[in-house]
Structure formats: structure tokens, C-alpha cells
Amino acid sequence: xxxxxxxxxxxxxxxxxxxxxxxxxxxxxxxxxxxxxxxxxxxxxxxxxxxxxxxxxxxxxxxxxxxxxxxxxxxxxxxxxxxxxxxxxxxxxxxxxxxxxxxxxxxxxxxxxxxxxxxxxxxxxxxxxxxxxxxxxxxxxxxxxxxxxxxxxxxxxxxxxxxxxxxxxxxxxxxxxxxxxxxxxxxxxxxxxxxxxxxxxxxxxxxxxxxxxxxxxxxxxxxxxxxxxxxxxxxxxxxxxxxxxxxxxxxxxxxxxxxxxxxxxxxxxxxxxxxxxxxxxxxxxxxxxxxxxxxxxxxxxxxxxxxxxxxxxxxxxxxxxxxxxxxxxxxxxxxxxxxxxxxxxxxxxxxxxxxxxxxxxxxxxxxxxxxxxxxxxxxxxxxxxxxxxxxxxxxxx
Amino acid sequence: xxxxxxxxxxxxxxxxxxxxxxxxxxxxxxxxxxxxxxxxxxxxxxxxxxxxxxxxxxxxxxxxxxxxxxxxxxxxxxxxxxxxxxxxxxxxxxxxxxxxxxxxxxxxxxxxxxxxxxxxxxxxxxxxxxxxxxxxxxxxxxxxxxxxxxxxxxxxxxxxxxxxxxxxxxxxxxxxxxxxxxxxxxxxxxxxxxxxxxxxx
Amino acid sequence: xxxxxxxxxxxxxxxxxxxxxxxxxxxxxxxxxxxxxxxxxxxxxxxxxxxxxxxxxxxxxxxxxxxxxxxxxxxxxxxxxxxxxxxxxxxxxxxxxxxxxxxxxxxxxxxxxxxxxxxxxxxxxxxxxxxxxxxxxxxxxxxxxxxxxxxxxxxxxxxxxxxxxxxxxxxxxxxxxxxxxxxxxxxxxxxxxxxxxxxxxxxxxxxxxxxx
Ligand code: SF4
Numbered sequence: 001x002x003x004x005x006x007x008x009x010x011x012x013x014x015x016x017x018x019x020x021x022x023x024x025x026x027x028x029x030x031x032x033x034x035x036x037x038x039x040x041x042x043x044x045x046x047x048x049x050x051x052x053x054x055x056x057x058x059x060x061x062x063x064x065x066x067x068x069x070x071x072x073x074x075x076x077x078x079x080x081x082x083x084x085x086x087x088x089x090x091x092x093x094x095x096x097x098x099x100x101x102x103x104x105x106x107x108x109x110x111x112x113x114x115x116x117x118x119x120x121x122x123x124x125x126x127x128x129x130x131x132x133x134x135x136x137x138x139x140x141x142x143x144x145x146x147x148x149x150x151x152x153x154x155x156x157x158x159x160x161x162x163x164x165x166x167x168x169x170x171x172x173x174x175x176x177x178x179x180x181x182x183x184x185x186x187x188x189x190x191x192x193x194x195x196x197x198x199x200x201x202x203x204x205x206x207x208x209x210x211x212x213x214x215x216x217x218x219x220x221x222x223x224x225x226x227x228x229x230x231x232x233x234x235x236x237x238x239x240x241x242x243x244x245x246x247x248x249x250x251x252x253x254x255x256x257x258x259x260x261x262x263x264x265x266x267x268x269x270x271x272x273x274x275x276x277x278x279x280x281x282x283x284x285x286x287x288x289x290x291x292x293x294x295x296x297x298x299x300x301x302x303x304x305x306x307x308x309x310x311x312x313x314x315x316x317x318x319x320x321x322x323x324x325x326x327x328x329x330x331x332x333x334x335x336x337x338x339x340x341x342x343x344x345x346x347x348x349x350x351x352x353x354x355x356x357x358x359x360x361x362x363x364x365x366x367x368x369x370x371x372x373x374x375x376x377x378x379x380x381x382x383x384x385x386x387x388x389x390x391x392x393x394x395x396x397x
Numbered sequence: 398x399x400x401x402x403x404x405x406x407x408x409x410x411x412x413x414x415x416x417x418x419x420x421x422x423x424x425x426x427x428x429x430x431x432x433x434x435x436x437x438x439x440x441x442x443x444x445x446x447x448x449x450x451x452x453x454x455x456x457x458x459x460x461x462x463x464x465x466x467x468x469x470x471x472x473x474x475x476x477x478x479x480x481x482x483x484x485x486x487x488x489x490x491x492x493x494x495x496x497x498x499x500x501x502x503x504x505x506x507x508x509x510x511x512x513x514x515x516x517x518x519x520x521x522x523x524x525x526x527x528x529x530x531x532x533x534x535x536x537x538x539x540x541x542x543x544x545x546x547x548x549x550x551x552x553x554x555x556x557x558x559x560x561x562x563x564x565x566x567x568x569x570x571x572x573x574x575x576x577x578x579x580x581x582x583x584x585x586x587x588x589x590x591x592x593x594x595x596x597x598x
Numbered sequence: 599x600x601x602x603x604x605x606x607x608x609x610x611x612x613x614x615x616x617x618x619x620x621x622x623x624x625x626x627x628x629x630x631x632x633x634x635x636x637x638x639x640x641x642x643x644x645x646x647x648x649x650x651x652x653x654x655x656x657x658x659x660x661x662x663x664x665x666x667x668x669x670x671x672x673x674x675x676x677x678x679x680x681x682x683x684x685x686x687x688x689x690x691x692x693x694x695x696x697x698x699x700x701x702x703x704x705x706x707x708x709x710x711x712x713x714x715x716x717x718x719x720x721x722x723x724x725x726x727x728x729x730x731x732x733x734x735x736x737x738x739x740x741x742x743x744x745x746x747x748x749x750x751x752x753x754x755x756x757x758x759x760x761x762x763x764x765x766x767x768x769x770x771x772x773x774x775x776x777x778x779x780x781x782x783x784x785x786x787x788x789x790x791x792x793x794x795x796x797x798x799x800x801x802x803x804x805x806x807x808x809x810x
Contacts, residue, residue, distance in 0.1 A: 001567075001581050006574035015566060015581065020680055021630055023659030028632045028677060032562040034570060042573055044565045048534035049677045050632055053709030055519075056543060056550050068706070075634035091422055119637065138644040145641070156638055156730050218449050218479055221508040232479065239482035327463075329419045331475050331487060333452065344455045344475065346419075348463045359453040359475070367511045370569070393633050396534055535711065536676040543710050552710055556675045 001034060011036055016378070020049045026123055027392030029366065031381070038377050043370045047363075047396055054397040058356040062322025063089055064163055066356060071157040073358060073394040076119045077112035077337045079148070081394075082161035087242065088332035088343040089163045092325050093297060100288040101166055102243045106281045107178065108160065109243075110274040114185060115144050116337030116389075117225075117267040121192070124264055124386035128205055133195045140185040147177050163323055164298035165291030175282050182275045189271060196264075206261035210372040210384035217258065220371075221364035224339025226388055229266045230258030236335035248277050260380075260387040267389075297323055322351025331359075338362050338389055360394035400484050404446055412436045417489055425473075425487035433490055434500050440476060440486065441505060448476035448486060451502075454512035456520040460546040468493035470522055474502070492522055501527040519544035529568065536560055614752050621665070621691070622747040623653040625740070628664035630684065633671030635698035638730040647733040652740055661687040666743065667720075670730075672700035673713045685720040693747070695739055696722045699729045 001013045019030035028049035034041045054073065058066045070085045071078040083105050090097065097105075118137040125133035145155050150171050152158040160167050196202045212222070214230040227234055235252045237245040253269040255262030291298045295314030304311035327349035333342035339361030346355035365388040372388075373381040401424040408414045412432045417425035428436050440448045455473040459465050468491040478484040490499055501524040503510040513524045514533040521542035524530060532539060536556040541548055567577050629639055643649050643657065658664040661684045673681055685694070696716050699705035702725045704714035716722060723746060726739045 001577065002579040003570060004576040004578060010578075011575075013570075015563060017562070020677065021684060027636065027671075030562075032566050034566055041575070042566060042569045044562055044569050046560065046562055046565075048532075048536070049674060049680075050672060051534040051674055051676065051711050052633075052672050052707045053543070053550070053711045056709055057707065060550060072634055075637055094422070119640075135645055138641070139646075142641065142644065142646045155641075155732060156634060219507055221450050221452060221506070223450075234479055234482065326421070327419070328421045329417070329425065329473075329487075330422045331453070331485070332423075333477075340452065340477075342452055342475070344453060344473065346457055350463070354462065355455075355457050357453065357455045363511070364508050367508055374573075548710070550709055553714075554675060554710070556679055559679055560676070 003034075011041075013041055018381075020046075023127075026386065026390060027395075029390060029392060029395065031369065033373075033378070033381070035378060038379075040373050040376060040378060040381060043373055043381075045366055045369050047366065049396065050392040051396040052393075054358065055356055058353055060352075062351050063325055063353055064318070064323060066353065067161065067163075068157070068159045071159050073360065073397065074116070074336060074338060074341070074391045075156060075393050076391060077116035078156060079108050079152075079158050079160050080112040080116070080334075080336050081341065082159060083109055084332075084334035084336060084341045085343055086161045086163050087334055088330065088345055089323075089325060091332050092328065092330050092345065092347065093164075095164065095292055095294075095297070097165070097292065098289045100286065101290045103281050103285050104166060104170065104290065105161070106243050106245070106248075107278055107285075110278045110281070111144055111147070111178070111181070113337045114271045114274045115141050117271050120337075120386070120389040121264055121267050124260075124383070125192075125195075127382050127386045128202060130195060130199075130202065133192050136188045136191045136195070140181065140188045143181045143184055147174070147181060150174075150177070162291075162298065164294065169290050175285065178278060178282060182278055185271065185275060189268060192268065203261070205380070205383055206264065206387075207259060208257070209260045209376065209380045210387065211257055211259040212368070212372060213258065216371070217368075220368040222339065222368065223364070224335070224337070224361050225253075225266045225270060226258075226263055226339065226365055228253060229255035229262035231256055236333060236340060242334070245277075248280050250276050260383050263387040324349065324351055325353075333359065336361060338391065338394075339365070341394075358394065358397055360397065362388065362390045362395050366390050366395060400445075400481070401486070404486075407445065408436065408439075411439065417487070420487065423485060423487065425489055427489045427491070430490050430492070430499050433488070434502060434505070436488065437474070437502055437505060440488070446484070446486065447478045447480045448484070449479045450477045451475070451506040451508055451512070452477050454509060454516055456516040456522060456544065458520060458544065458546045467491060470494070470497070470520060472499050472516060472522060497521065498523050498525050500525050503527055518542070521545070528572075529565070531565070617752040618748050618750060622744040624656075625652075625654050625666050625693075625743065625747070626656045626658050626664045627654055627666045627668045627695075628658055628661050628684075628688070629668045629670060630681065631668075631670040632673065632677065633700065635670035635700070635730040638733065639668065639670050639697065639736070642733040642736050647737070652737070652744070654740065661685075662689060664688065665692060667692065667694045668697060669694065669701045669716050670697040672705065672707055673716050673719070674711050675713060676711070678713055678719050681716065682719050691750070693723045693743055694720055695724045695726065695743065697726045697736065697739070698731055699727060701725075702727065705729055 001015055003011050003013055005011055013034040013036055016035050017032050020028040030046045031043050033043035054069055057069055067082055070081040073081045118141045122134045122137035148158055149155055152160045212230050214232050217227050217230045231254050233252045233254050238252055250273045253266050253273060255266050299318045300311035300314045305315045325347040327347050329346045331342055331344045333340040341361055342359030344357040345353060348354045372384050408426060412428060414426040414428045417427050440446045452475040457471045460469055470492040472490050472492060474488045476486050492499055499522060501513055503513055511533060513527055514531060516522050517524060517530050518532045518534050519542055537560045538556050539554050570577060631639055649655050667685055667688060696702045701716050704712050724739045724743050726735050728735055
């Protein structure tokens with residue numbers, strides 16, 4: 001492609017396509033760049049390769065039936081999406097959850113956040129050539145998987161949360177398992193830091209690469225760790241606290257330069273903060289009910305349904321007709337691992353959602369991708385892409 | 398006092414907006430498409446609101462909605478403030494099936510570019526003066542707009558070729574001040590010429 | 599017999615056995631991972647499950663160097679031509695594993711944009727159910743595939759391939775011959791009768807004469 005540059009130079013650019021099936025694109029996305037030698041002059045991104053019709057499918061089932069679909073949005077931290085969705089619907093009922101549910105949700109949220117950050121940094125490490133870091137981080141993730149399996153029966157797509165409660169209570173020994181994971185995660189974190197912190201190759205490939213200014217990041221709608229890496233201390237758990245996040249003792253982690261290094265390190269530091277929250281939450285965990293006692297919202301338990309006819313009818317109706325969410329429109333955002341995961345819900349008062357729109361956090365991050373990589377080298381685009389943690393499932397829904 | 402209670406009278410006198418009756422749990426205003434851009438510039442820049450972040454652009458199809466009369470579509474903009482954490486506002490514009498047009502805000506918020514493309518892709522709502530209104534989630538050969546209520550969920554559409562990005566790349570180069578002298582062509586190579594690649598001079 | 603053979607350093611086997619033994623113990627996968635199932639495949643690679651036990655640790659991200667196309671995740675219509683292209687780029691022998699409900703049948707995305715099973719696009723050898731399948735079931739599928747590889751006959755494949763080649767050669771020679779007759783007739787008309795007999799003599803030497 002022959003072009004004339006703004007300064008009058010004649011260039012012969014090479015168009016190069018990366019993706020949709022490429023080792024560095026973690027799922028299915030594609031960018032098409034014009035290269036001058038090895039540096040990227042211009043690039044355009046293309047998404048939609050994993051557009052699975054979440055929003056259309058959600059309109060077909062009942063409110064409760066959307067929960068398994070939310071699992072597959074950000075499949076690295078599936079339970080967090082369940083909780084974000086259920087919280088949005090619960091807010092429309094303006095219900096108050098039992099104390100135990102709130103604490104359990106906090107624990108699960110934070111464990112999922114840890115798992116998600118583990119995957120993101122692990123994949124970035126592997127793209128940068130550090131397979132060791134990849135294995136360290138996956139180790140603690142595998143331990144979490146064991147807990148999830150015991151808790152929910154599934155490894156990855158858990159569907160643990162329900163509107164007005166949780167799928168079931170924890171098992172015996174849950175607390176010890178979680179504490180063991182925390183301990184192991186801390187150890188692995190030390191190992192990972194030993195791998196990266198003074199590693200010349202890692203530093204050369206991440207410091208100052210793909211930097212973003214805070215004002216620009218806000219204009220692009222960045223949220224979550226990527227925005228915090230630019231130095232903006234914006235975290236929904238502090239700004240608009242839910243589930244009593246304000247009563248835990250933890251800090252918002254921010255970076256300074258907003259480059260690849262900051263984004264990865266913010267994630268690693270957030271794992272530490274999450275461990276802090278989990279430890280505090282475990283101390284508060286007391287036995288109690290996990291579901292709200294309202295048969296119009298939460299399905300009555302099997303034990304009750306076998307005993308009295310009201311519960312049986314309640315069970316039948318809530319499965320057959322679904323939860324009747326009050327009519328209206330609502331946007332509710334929660335702090336997911338990647339940023340603000342928002343649901344815009346439109347209800348017409350019946351048992352089925354009229355419209356469910358997800359606001360995926362990495363959509364905005366990938367939209368800004370061209371600004372991040374233009375002018376840098378082709379190899380840096382790989383590091384940049386893995387640091388903004390694109391999850392195709394929620395990018396394309 | 399709630400920030401919205403002070404903000405709303407200002408908006409009402411300035412832009413003639415209404416409160417959205419369906420927003421019971423957060424704050425939403427209904428605006429006319431003609432004042433939309435001014436309203437959003439005001440929301441973004443004015444000290445009293447400072448909605449610096451556009452979170453989402455949502456399309457809604459009300460075809461067959463219970464007890465509903467009015468334009469068929471709506472576009473909803475979700476804003477959030479960073480300088481005043483916790484402040485959020487939604488702005489809703491109704492779009493009738495006949496004109497299907499809303500002014501773009503992609504020059505005010507860069508992220509709106511892709512979000513508006515998505516609404517166009519899913520609902521067919523046109524954004525006036527949008528720089529690059531292409532499909533984003535569905536493929537190039539897709540016909541119709543899948544999230545409209547009258548599009549059957551099962552109507553599948555096969556894609557026969559690939560979607561080409563070269564025109565978009567040239568557009569991007571031109572927007573950065575480069576002048577494309579020689580245009581290449583992107584083709585779908587057949588069995589024999591796969592080694593030559595899909596870009597032809 | 600040479601002295602080495604007498605000492606037991608040589609064993610005899612069939613060529614099929616030997617080739618299949620080699621093939622089945624180094625199945626290099628190409629992970630066409632698109633969605634959640636790909637994350638589960640990542641777990642399969644890592645230390646706890648350890649894919650290298652069966653000789654498949656060498657995950658190649660290029661279709662030209664891999665044996666098994668591992669389709670993990672939902673395939674949408676936008677991706678379908680790409681998947682087909684990748685399959686076509688792989689060298690023979692090649693096998694395909696459909697991992698997860700989505701790749702097998704579309705899974706619970708029954709919608710305007712998802713392909714209801716990749717077997718609409720490419721042939722599949724092993725299907726793995728589950729959403730996502732556990733790493734154990736992935737191993738099970740690999741073992742199934744190994745069994746399948748074991749049963750294949752290299753010699754038969756070779757005969758098959760040769761059959762194609764022979765067909766090809768036959769077709770080409772037939773074309774060639776027809777062309778020759780045509781040219782000969784043309785030539786005959788142009789030259790005089792006396793020369794004609796000579797031309798005939800020259801052409802008769804050509805091996806395809808018999809079929810005339
Ligand atoms: S089968 Fe389930 S886990 Fe696998 S890609 Fe499909 S939805 Fe995701």
C-alpha cells in the first residue's frame with residue numbers, strides 16, 4: 001500500500017492481519033494494521049467473532065433463566081457476573097438480602113476477582129515468554145476451581161447466584177479451604193513477583209508500552225484496573241458501596257503511568273487486596289439463612305414443597321412463569337474484575353425480561369486499542385492486548 | 398439532597414426535558430432528538446453534573462410492549478460522573494420507525510463511535526453524521542436487524558466470504574493525515590493462490 | 599544373521615504399527631479456542647492435568663504444523679469461513695475434536711448467529727459433551743482419538759493416495775493422447791501424401807499408439 005505521510009515521505013506500507021485465530025488474541029478478535037517496517041502506523045479492530053446473541057436469548061427465557069447466560073459473559077470469573085446480574089434485578093425489587101448471603105457474595109466476588117486477575121496476568125506472562133509465571137498463577141487458580149467444584153458442582157460456569165439468594169449453602173470445611181487458597185495465592189504471588197520484578201526482559205517489554213492518559217481513558221469509558229492503572233482511583237466498591245464493602249479494610253490500588261506494566265501490577269496488587277477482604281469476610285461469616293423468604297421471588301425449597309401446597313404452587317409458578325419483576329427501566333453497575341459490568345434492564349412487569357443489555361467492561365478497552373498501539377512496534381501490540389484483558393465472551397456477548 | 402433534584406429543574410428549563418416515569422430506581426430524563434447534543438454537552442461540561450464518562454448506548458424496541466403507545470424505538474445513553482462519584486444519569490430519546498435518526502455524539506465521546514455502531518447493527522437506528530456506520534457484531538452479509546422484536550431468533554444467515562477491513566484501514570490512515578496513493582485490493586484467495594495472500598496490489 | 603540381530607537388538611513389526619505408534623503419541627493440537635472452553639483447555643495444559651503426558655504438550659498456533667484441530671468454543675457464522683479455511687490449511691493426516699456443547703451442536707445458544715455444530719462446516723472425529731467439558735473428559739477424548747489413529751492403516755492410505763495419483767496420471771495421459779491425435783490429423787492434412795506415411799511412422803513410435 002503506497003501512501004504519502006503527513007510530512008511528505010513516501011512510504012510503502014504492509015497491511016498485516018492479526019487474528020481472529022491467533023495465539024496472542026486470547027479468543028476471537030482481529031486487528032488489521034498497516035506496518036512501516038516493524039512499527040504500526042494505523043490499525044483497525046474488528047469484533048463480533050463470538051457474538052452469540054446473549055441479548056436475544058435473554059429475552060426468550062424468564063428472569064431466572066438469564067443467570068446461566070451471564071456465566072458465559074466473562075467466563076474467567078463467572079460467578080461475579082451472576083452476582084452482578086442478580087444484584088441488578090434485586091435492586092428493582094428493592095429487597096434486603098440476608099447477612100450471610102451478602103458476606104458469601106463478597107467472598108465469592110473476591111475469589112473470582114483473584115481468579116480472573118490470575119488468568120489475565122498468566123496469559124500476559126505467557127505472551128511475553130514467561131511460562132513459569134503462567135504456571136505459578138494457574139496453580140492458585142486450580143485451587144479455587146476445587147472450591148468452586150465443591151460449592152457449585154461446576155468448575156468454570158457455576159451459575160451459583162440466584163435472584164434473592166444463592167443456589168445452596170456452603171459445605172463443611174469451606175472456610176478452611178478458602179483460607180488455604182489465600183495462603184497458597186500469597187505464596188504464588190511472591191514467586192510471581194520474584195519472576196517479574198527485577199526481570200530485565202519483562203521490564204523492557206512492559207514499562208512505557210501502550211500508555212494511556214487518565215483524561216483520555218475516561219473519555220474512552222475505561223473502568224476497572226485499566227483506569228486505575230492510569231492513576232484515577234475509581235472503584236465502585238468504594239464509590240457506591242454495596243454488600244457493605246465500605247466496612248472492610250482495604251485500599252484502592254492505582255498506578256501512575258497507565259502502561260502495560262502498571263496494568264499488570266495493579267492486577268497483582270488487587271489480588272492482595274482481595275485476599276485481605278476475603279480474610280475479613282470469613283471472620284464475619286455466621287450461620288443463617290441464605291435466601292430471602294418470599295415465595296414470589298425465591299423458589300421455596302424442596303423440603304417445603306413436599307410438605308405444603310402453597311410452597312408447591314410457589315415452586316411451580318416461579319419455574320413456569322418466572323419472577324415478576326416490577327415494570328420499569330434500570331441501569332445497575334457492579335465492579336467486576338475487568339471494570340464496571342453494567343446491566344440495563346427493561347421490565348414490562350411480566351416474568352420475562354423485555355430487554356437485557358450488558359455493558360461489558362472490555363468493549364471500551366478494545367475500542368481504544370488503536371490509540372494504544374499506533375506508533376509502537378508490532379510485538380508491543382501483543383503485550384498491550386494481553387494487558388487490557390479482552391474476554392471475547394463479554395466483548396461480543 | 399439528591400443531586401438530581403437540583404439538576405433536573407435546570408435541564409427542564411434549558412432543554413425542555415421530561416422525567417422518565419419508568420425509572421423508579423435511578424435517574425433518567427427523556428429528551429428530544431433536536432436538543433440531544435446540546436443536552437449532552439451541557440451534562441458533560443457543566444459543574445453541576447460533570448458526566449465525563451459515557452457508559453453505554455442502549456437501543457430498545459417497544460414493539461408489542463404492554464400498554465405502550467408511542468414511537469417504536471428508544472436510544473438510551475447511560476452516563477456516570479468521575480469527579481462526583483456516585484452520580485449517574487440516563488438520557489433517553491425516542492425514535493419513531495419512520496425517520497429512525499438520531500444525531501451522533503461520537504465526536505463528544507470517542508467510545509460512542511463503537512456503541513452507536515452496535516445500536517445501528519442490532520436495531521437499524523441511523524446516527525446522523527457518524528463517521529463510520531458499519532455493522533460491528535454481525536457479519537457483512539447479514540440482512541435485517543436481529544434485536545428487533547420482529548426478527549425471529551432462529552433466522553440464521555450464513556456468511557460466504559470474509560469481512561474485509563482494508564477500506565476501514567485506508568480510512569483510518571486518511572484520518573491520520575496519510576494520503577493513500579495506490580489502493581490495494583483484498584480478495585478471497587482460492588486454493589491455488591493461497592500463498593500469495595489475500596492482499597493484491 | 600548379523601551378530602547384533604542375534605543379541606536381540608532388532609525387532610520386527612508392521613509398518614502400519616510403527617507409523618501409528620509414532621502418530622498417536624505425538625498428536626500436536628492446534629487450539630482453535632474461541633470461548634469458555636478454551637479456558638478449560640488452558641487448565642488442561644497446566645500442571646495439575648498436564649497434557650504433555652500423552653505427548654501433546656506442543657500446542658501449535660499454526661495449522662500447518664499440527665495434527666489435531668481442537669475446536670473449543672462457540673462458532674458463529676462470522677467465524678465459520680475462517681474455521682473452514684484453517685481446516686483446509688492443515689496437512690494430512692488431520693483429525694478434529696469438537697470440544698464442548700457449543701462446538702458439537704451449538705449448545706444452549708440457539709440463535710441467529712451461532713452455527714449449530716461445527717459438523718456443518720468440517721468433518722469431526724471426536725465429540726466431547728459438557729459445558730465446558732472437564733479436563734478429564736478432554737483426556738478421554740484424546741485417548742479415543744489415539745485408538746482411532748491406531749486403527750488407521752498407513753499402507754491403505756498410501757494405496758488410496760496412490761490411487762488418486764494413478765487416476766490423475768491416467769487422466770492426464772488421456773488428454774495428452776487426444777491432443778496428439780488432433781495434432782496428427784491436422785498435420786496429415788497439411789502435408790502431402792508422401793510425407794504422410796513418414797509422419798505416421800514417427801508418431802507410431804509414441805507409446806500411446808496402442809489405444810487408438
Ligand atoms: S460449551 Fe459451554 S463452556 Fe463451552 S464454549 Fe459453549 S457455552 Fe462456553
